[in-house]
Amino acid sequence: MTSLTRIETVTTNDLDIAYERHGRPGAPPVILLHGFPYDVRSYDEVARILAAADAEVFVPYLRGFGPTRFRRPTTIRSGQQAALARDLIAMIEALGLNRPVVAGYDWGGRAATVTAMLRPDLITGLVSVDGYNVHDLANSDAPTPPDQERKLWYNYYLHSERGRRGLEQHREAFARLLWEEWSPGWDFTDREFAATAPSLHNADFVAVAVHSYRHRFQLATGAPEYQADEDRIAPLPRIQVPTIAVSALDDGLRAPKPTAEHAARFPNLIDDIRLRVGHNPPQEAPGEFADAVARIRFTHRILRRRSTE
Numbered sequence: 001m002t003s004l005t006r007i008e009t010v011t012t013n014d015l016d017i018a019y020e021r022h023g024r025p026g027a028p029p030v031i032l033l034h035g036f037p038y039d040v041r042s043y044d045e046v047a048r049i050l051a052a053a054d055a056e057v058f059v060p061y062l063r064g065f066g067p068t069r070f071r072r073p074t075t076i077r078s079g080q081q082a083a084l085a086r087d088l089i090a091m092i093e094a095l096g097l098n099r100p101v102v103a104g105y106d107w108g109g110r111a112a113t114v115t116a117m118l119r120p121d122l123i124t125g126l127v128s129v130d131g132y133n134v135h136d137l138a139n140s141d142a143p144t145p146p147d148q149e150r151k152l153w154y155n156y157y158l159h160s161e162r163g164r165r166g167l168e169q170h171r172e173a174f175a176r177l178l179w180e181e182w183s184p185g186w187d188f189t190d191r192e193f194a195a196t197a198p199s200l201h202n203a204d205f206v207a208v209a210v211h212s213y214r215h216r217f218q219l220a221t222g223a224p225e226y227q228a229d230e231d232r233i234a235p236l237p238r239i240q241v242p243t244i245a246v247s248a249l250d251d252g253l254r255a256p257k258p259t260a261e262h263a264a265r266f267p268n269l270i271d272d273i274r275l276r277v278g279h280n281p282p283q284e285a286p287g288e289f290a291d292a293v294a295r296i297r298f299t300h301r302i303l304r305r306r307s308t309e
Contacts (some may be wrong), residue, residue: 035106
């Protein structure tokens with residue numbers, strides 16, 4: 001975090017969402033969304049580059065991370081995909097942002113992608129690591145090949161009470177192990193990890209994470225207020241907004257999808273940028289990630305101009 005970063009809070013129905021803001025107020029808006037178990041530090045360099053290119057950049061702490069807080073003790077600490085998307089939608093509306101570009105990876109990529117599905121009118125375009133980052137709940141019990149199942153150990157661990165207690169007691173060691181496994185070529189420093197570690201000590205971090213990894217396997221009930229959105233997500237509709245997919249070629253968690261698969265999901269796919277990085281592209285390749293976000297804005301201007309000619 002730089003001395004020029006502004007940390008602010010926006011209140012939605014369920015949350016006080018903390019976010020960092022960079023750049024000129026009123027400039028074209030961009031929202032950058034981090035994954036699990038990372039935080040806003042993934043975007044320090046990306047935000048600097050975009051702010052220097054005259055964007056106003058908003059980097060929120062997701063529910064369960066950092067200074068973001070639930071407003072009521074009775075609210076279900078849901079980590080389901082519809083909840084993440086609704087948080088983003090509520091933030092855009094509460095701040096009155098004019099069709100921002102939304103970009104993310106892992107949980108943040110899912111929030112951005114589902115938002116593009118549910119409310120395409122709110123955004124200009126999408127940058128999503130791994131492309132169509134949406135859970136197919138109806139088929140969540142279908143086994144994958146053994147080499148992929150092995151990589152999902154942390155999912156299965158959190159399905160148990162032992163795993164919940166393990167995450168509670170060893171959250172930093174748990175997170176660091178995932179960083180190492182998922183980005184085997186990223187030589188991150190102790191200082192870089194320490195900058196993110198405080199965000200893992202949010203009082204709701206464990207509850208949100210456990211719910212997320214249980215709900216996606218239909219082992220936990222979703223919050224009733226998100227059921228209508230989950231019903232809209234269930235058919236896995238195509239996403240029409242201009243999109244750039246980012247494929248991480250050295251991701252230790254999952255292999256990149258073919259470009260043709262991205263194109264089938266995103267009729268307005270601008271590009272599939274394939275980077276020799278691991279699971280956290282914005283922190284591992286910030287220049288390339290920032291360029292992708294900037295291209296969405298540039299492409300939008302061209303398409304809008306053509307539509308009026």
